[in-house]
Structures are given as C-alpha cells and as structure tokens.
Amino acid sequence: MDQNLKDYFVLFQPQDIVSGYFYWAGELNNGNFAMVNRDSTGHGVSGAIMSILNITSIESAFKDKLCNPAVIFNDCRKTIVE
DSSP states (O other): OTTTOSSOOOOOOOSSSSOSEEEEEEEOTTSOEEEEEEEOSOSHHHHHHHHHHHHHHHHHHHHTTOOOHHHHHHHHHHHHHO
16 A cells, blocks of 8 residues: 555444454556455454455455456455355
8 A cells, every 4th residue: 555545544443353344455457556445244253254255356356367346346246156
C-alpha cells in the first residue's frame, strides 16, 4: 500500500475478535493497484472461514492474471461455490 497510496490509514474495528471482515491489496497483472474491502457472511468462526475462502479465491484470480473487477469477482464466486 505504501507504493500506491500517499496518505492512508486502516480503521479495522470488527464486531468480534474473530470475524468475517477483511481487506486485501495487491497489484494487478496490468500494473493497476487493487484494494478489496469485504464483509464476508457471518461473524465468529464461520465469518473467519468465509474470509479465508474469499482471500484465497482473490489471490487465485490474481495468479490467473485477471484484471477486470467483474471477472475477478465472478471467478471468486465460482471458486467458492466449487
């Protein structure tokens, strides 16, 4: 984030210590910076498991060199459903 944002801060106040909230940042294959802020379904352990699935599916989409946000989210949905 330091390489792509001048001034920023992260305010992370989840409802529970273990939660479904997460943020993720990375560089797309086309050189653009992407940031994902997400509230996965559920809180507690179920939300945390959904967060892990979401983060894994996002990283998989980036490894597949996807750049279009709609395509990335559809690929993530497909990965999670599978």
